[in-house]
Amino acid sequence: MARKQVTLIFPQHLIKEPVIYMMSKEYDVIPNIRRAKVTESVGEVTLELEGPEDSLKKAVAFLEKKGVKVEPVVGDVVS
Numbered sequence: 416m417a418r419k420q421v422t423l424i425f426p427q428h429l430i431k432e433p434v435i436y437m438m439s440k441e442y443d444v445i446p447n448i449r450r451a452k453v454t455e456s457v458g459e460v461t462l463e464l465e466g467p468e469d470s471l472k473k474a475v476a477f478l479e480k481k482g483v484k485v486e487p488v489v490g491d492v493v494s
Contacts, residue, residue, distance in 0.1 A: 417468040420449070420488035423478060425458035434481055435462070442466070442474040461488060 425434070430453060435446050444466040451460045464471055478485050 416465055417471055419464045419471050421462055421464065421475065422486045422488060423460045423462060424484040426482055427456050429482060430458045434478065434483060435460070438474045438477050441477060442470045444470050444474045
């Protein structure tokens with residue numbers, strides 16, 4: 416199992432969509448919310464993702480395809 420920390424920035428039209436849930440179910444990745452800030456215009460969530468390395472890559476690609484900006488957390492160590 417690998418772990419990866421990312422910050423997700425959601426555009427306004429995706430704030431109310433269950434994107435993290437859909438990613439988790441589709442790619443068998445376990446999300447752990449470390450920090451979140453949501454306003455009417457933008458959502459920002461820092462997640463720790465756990466799962467097989469291949470699933471993590473596919474999950475990140477899924478988020479990006481949906482329109483979520485995915486940024487690595489500086490200093491993250493993948494185990």
